[in-house]
Amino acid sequence: MSDQKNREYHLKGNTNATYQENFKKHPLLNKPIHTERPMKIICAGAGLSGLLLAYKLQRSFEQFELTVYEKNEDVTGTWFENRYPGCSCDIPAHIYTYTFEPKHDWSRTFAGSEEIYGYYKGFAETYGLHKYIRLNHRVSGAYWNEDKGTWRVEVTAVTTGNTFQDSCDLFVNATGVLNDWKWPEISGLRNFKGALMHTAHWDTDVDLTNKSVGIIGNGSSGLQVLPAVHDQAGKIIAFLRSSTWVIPTQGVEQRNYTEEEILKFKNNPEALLNYRKKLETRRSSLFPLFHNDTEEHKIVTQKLTQMMKEKLNNPDIEYWLIPKWGFGCRRFTPGINYMETLGSEKVHVVHGGITQITEQGCIAENGQEYLLDVLICATGFNTSYAPRFPVVGENGKNLAEDWKTEAKGYFGVAAADIPNYFTLLGPNSPVNNGPLIAALEAQVAYILKLMNRWQTEHIHSVSPKTEAVEDFIAYKDNFMTKMVWTQNCRSWYKNSSVSGKVTALWPGSSLHYIEALVEPRYEDWNIKYKGNRFVFLGNGYSQTESDDTADWAYYVRNSDDSPFIGRSKWRKMITKSGTLPGGSRLPQDCIIS
Template sequence: MSQNDSHATFTTNYPNPIHEPKHLKIICVGAGASGLLLAYKLQRSFDNFELMIYEKNEDISGTWLENTYPGCACDIPAHVYTYTFEPNPNWSSVYSGSREIRDYFLSFAKKYELHKYIKLRHQVSGAVWNDKTGQWDVDIANLENGSVMHDSCDIFISAVGVLNAWKWPTIPGLHDFKGPVLHTARWDSSVNLEGKHVGLIGNGSSGIQVLPAISPEVAKITTFIRSPTWVSPTRGFESRIYPEEERQKYASDPQAHLAYRKTLEKNMNELFQIFITDSPGQKQTFDAMKKMMQDKLQISDDLQKLVIPTWPVGCRRLTPGIGYLEMLASDKVEVVFGEIEKITAKGCVSTGQEYPIDVLICATGFDTSFKPRFPLIGLGGKNLQDAWASEAQSYLGIAAHGFPNYFMFIGPNSPSGNGPLLVAMEAQADYMLRMINRWQTENIHSFSPKIDAVQDFIAFKDEFMKATVWEHECKSWYKNNSASGKVTALWPGSTLHYLEAISDPRYEDWDFKYKGNRFAFLGNGRSQVESDSTADWAYYIRNEDDGPYLGRLKQTKIVARSGTVIPADIQSKPRYGSQ
């Protein structure tokens, strides 16, 4: 029989060739950076699928749509706050603002026609695993008309982000205040701050950004700070506006742009050393940042002791405080340390004294418990909200035991503060799609990480964290806004470490349930190649071995282009034998 006769019919109980992709339905919650990435990668690599992304907001881009407060910007360089495969040569500055970042994601969605997968102003309100059908039954609230619709899917994915569920401070009398009350994550631009006395609660990332941004227009700022924090641009990431000639260079010379992006990314990856307690990098950075803060504050020694931390650099997320320290030391800003006891109609009371203000800004962060924002009911009626009530325990930051066919982006113990983030998000998407590919091309009913795999991962993570600065006594969202709780937000290693750790699924860590005979996917005895008369049926015949390396170390060296970079510490030294 010739290749053109490949579609000849014959009798079989399995009519399809091996790995025939069955129809796949995915529901994703959220159309921010991770939801858009999923849509792109699914569209690029898969056939015979249906994707529905439900987004509660009126438009896409998640946190970059929601956060519009003055000074809002990403706290890592913009040229590496992009998908690795989708550079943007036109960033205006090192730390670009939220509107510019949002434009990047809008452009990405438009370029790849991703809007067809997205339903805006629709909020998932609950999801229940149906083990009989092997699907998730999902309730969605239509925020336009208040109705509730029902949908179902084979794979359910959370892409809601971590710093997204903002919260008011739990201070008595908050709603007694007679003036405007703003939250940085729900900014009301109609409130006029010109000439006003503004009270600012919080000195996390948003508080550090908003204070210098509003200072030119307000009459005075009273900032209420409960604890010190490390604030300073990190070496190599100094804030600056890109001149037009530099932007044109990156736009016209992709290789020059790539080299600059790699330099920034390499610098970020090198930062991981400072997160190890008592390491030379930690000690050097501690001394350098302490001196930098002292030089910029120019305030009394007593105030410096309150502003500059004693705990290690990196225990809380490092924040480039462009202009913050200088303003903190100015006559326009009054610094009040300690807890706010209550809020009155006129202002805030701290240490027994009332501080009258006109406008109150709350830069008080988010719910970082990792609990789902809606009931998520898995096997045996277990609700993930309850299972993670005291501690969120994931499998490698992407899955949860007892919740089949369920994934999450940037789940507990993902590398959300260890170095570059979006590349880790890409690695998570690739991992998910490898698992989904198996589901689609085999007769798998469901898959869920084994409990002992989750427990072993958590035990390893807890032991690793003992050697890091993250476990020191500082209040951080890394520890669910506690000072001494378990580190639930961060991966036990660097971002590069994470990329290797999840590059290949450890299928032995998963419970697979099949529909009938697990080998039914073998089909009618024909390959997918034999189903394609235009394919090369002898594709494996070649003149040299150009196949992938199968040893992990050799494979990693090839992927990382080992031997192509001269280490910085020997670049300036003469090579052996040189004159």
Template sequence: MVLKSFASPEWRLDKPIHTERPVRVICIGAGASGLQLAYKLQKHISGFSLIVYEKNQEVSGTWYENKYPGCACDVASHNYNWSFEPKTDWSGLYGTSQEIYTYFNDFADKYGLRQYIKTQHQVVGAKWTGSGWNVSIKDLTTGQTVIDTCDILVNAGGILNNWKWPDIPGLNKYKGTLLHTARWDESVDLKGKTVGLIGNGSSGIQLLPAIQPLAEKVTVFMRGPAWVSPWPGLEGRPYTDEEKRRFAEEPGHLLAYRRSVERGNNSILPVFFKGTDANNKARDVMLKMMKEKLAGHKELEEGLIPTSFALGCRRFTPGSGYLEALVQSNVQVVFSGVAEVTEQGCKCGDGSEHAVPDVLICATGFDASYRPRFPIVAGTKNLQDVWAQDPESYLGLAAADFPNYLTILGPNSPIGTGPLLIGVEAQADYIVKMIDHWQTHNIRSFAPDAAAVRDFVAYKDQFMSKTVWADPCRSWYKSGSSRDKITALWPGSTLHYLEAIRQVRFEDWKFEYEGGNRFTYLGNGQSQTETNPDADLAYYVREEDDDLPLARNKMTRIINKTGTVVGAEGTGEG
């Protein structure tokens, strides 16, 4: 007997319309995004096979990797969890990296997601075969590389997890202890040590207040200014026992609190337009707070407070305790980039030399270029080359000419204009819809049309020209691109993104079909209803029209609960 392929037209012609065929999915990365994809597939898709390859020993991605003192999220803790999965016992307003790791680790356990995950396995290459992907995976415990196959490949590897040493001559000459915030050695004791700290990005801003009370002296090397200060009402602090009791025990209290904070998170887009009242007022507030905390230290004010770019050009961080630490007597600030590392310290661009004989810490971040860290090849194209300068995605979800390849938090995703994790949820939902469409039709391959990608990028670039992100600041939002294009951010708010991708625009995609006839999925003439013994064959006969709205905006009003909120609350902690 000859078995018919699940993809073959002959197999489909014997089945009812929209019969699901099995689908094999490989996901790269078991951080927050990979875990969310596994959860969504398990919840929504039938007949799927999933394997998630994770290079680390544990899940949770960057929250497993980053363990430096003071490491935390700069989003309020009760709003840095899945929309449907609250956590009642956060210790304070900003969750620590250990707490966040525990949250995602527990999420994996609660929903049985570990069955899909292979840790200590790193994807090192992928090649499109014409109908699927051959994926090369290195077992990091044995060093052996094997080939796995899938119908659909999802890259959930993230952007802020490929740490790098700074490109500074002489790093290998340093005789003291050399550390990077993303590869922290917890055995190193900083008590009483003379320490150098390179960088004033998010990790450096979090680290300094944690190490300043321990070290004999800390020399902070800054290449440029930054807007740093918590917004009023969002200063970092621990929750009281009474607050935690109410979160855990009072029905509706935590939900109301989370929604209050989220409304504030979702109202910040106007701040990012150049020359607007919203940006000017926010700048005035931030300027006042920074000057108050720098306590009249004019040199610090002149070196740290930006004058050449607007508030928001670089991602600003709450920075709880950072400015206060800078003015302490055991902290020296050097407003000159490190030109060379010596055996005992650092030489700076202004010619000065600074001894830091004990410990030198590089808080210099990640390679945020979006260029894949391994070859992804389709035909004659390697995505490493295509995205080497200006990574151009389709709505942060896919790349032209790379079939059956989808991304979470790809270029121009919603990562800076509102809550992040709901954007990840929306992207996972979109991927589920694409997988379902592939399963229920005789599709061999799908990829975004190149013209659609070009049009999206043109719209994005036009939008970005009006924002503060286009100001002349160094920012990982620009991904090191050749023309300083904004490659990290979505051109709009997070709520804007949710509406943009809620429905799949199939007209933007190119599909190829098994057997050449796209209508083979119609099958043997029967509906799914007729083959389901539990279904009502007269389900559409009713006493009243109870249909949900068919028009997009009417449906949106139901989804966003229009009419249920009078006078939206702000960002306070009430």
């Protein structure tokens, strides 16, 4: 919208004289520059993203009201929901924390879900975040009101099913992408008379002792649950529809930390910091492996192929499990003890899909029926990135419908024509490009910078320009042509398709993403004002002059310690460029060592 149309829109037919009279009476003209107005925010989801948003708002802002609606009975999102046997993170625990909030006493390298849940729940309690959170409440719709410049948010109480309306100035969708778990689309699923479970909805009352257990799927959860239930089950039928790269260690051994190591990390924060930095650097060093046809990629593919063959020691399983597509096309997982367990006498591997589920078991593509007492579906999530509820913006645009085929977001944080709406870990975020949590923190910081302008500059609304989003998508699509993610493998990076567009991943490394989000490109945003855009200048006085306890000469100092303005010097300063030896990071060593 042009500046003139913007002004005309907000004048609503008023005469110029009326406009000038209203302008002269504006309350901000009697207050100092950048006077903060009350800011009401609603966030959907109290997982890692929602908790981080609440913490950062609390740390950096005043004059705000925040409500976080969480559908579960407790916080932490996926780590509250996923409690299946063997469930753990595929990122070393010491770097699966907020970068500013280390934990010295992780029990092992790749922590289990209960320990991760405990960390993030403890974070919420430490910083008093529960005062913002309403548990057992699900956002079921969000509708933008252009005249008021506010969101009407529909909320459903999970325990009663009753709905009510709330409103806010700014709405944040932090529901994530791996939260809407799905059953396999196989005929007869509900006819099964045995115990039926999904890994994301585990029934702890089901006893697997000496039972015949079927497991569908060999993604991350399938690779973890098979070794975990092996000793308890009497027999396991592993249905493998597709191949997958199984990474035994990711260059980091799965082991328990010793008491001496934990005590060292507790008493020597610098030693813990150095260890975390080492793990984080290894994670960043992986990115070159995701480029097609590079020497590094060929070396890792050859090494992994040989390693999988040695561990499987079964030509038939090797043929079906080892991919023909390149390493990294799908998300890899440590797969600890998975290949060894496949070779167990207890485990029978069935190749190909399942054509039908019966009352007693599964009929495979080979025509044979396998009788089961328990059927475990490790079949993943709905990964379309379309919101799970209506998000209706300008001109009735419903993002839930618009993104069903292809999610076209802006830098993972927003959507065109959806004002004052932000996403955390939205489409094309760096969810497997390198370090994740640091990138999430960059997203929150970026969004809060926009919120800060909204609060202090009398802005009506902000949203990315359509042309900016289209340009970004064009750049992203062109970049992806040289990446392994576009190879013909079925992946949630491509909305569970084989050859669709890569909608999940950022076109670059995680460090590339962090630098791209250091400051908003305001020229990419539609910024609408409530009347005269300069009323925020106020009465000609600064905020400092209204504070008798402040230093009114804060800028006078003995030396120039100001941050560098030039991007190159700024980057070298914050990254301590020149302090480490170069040329020592071999990406293939971060997978196999």
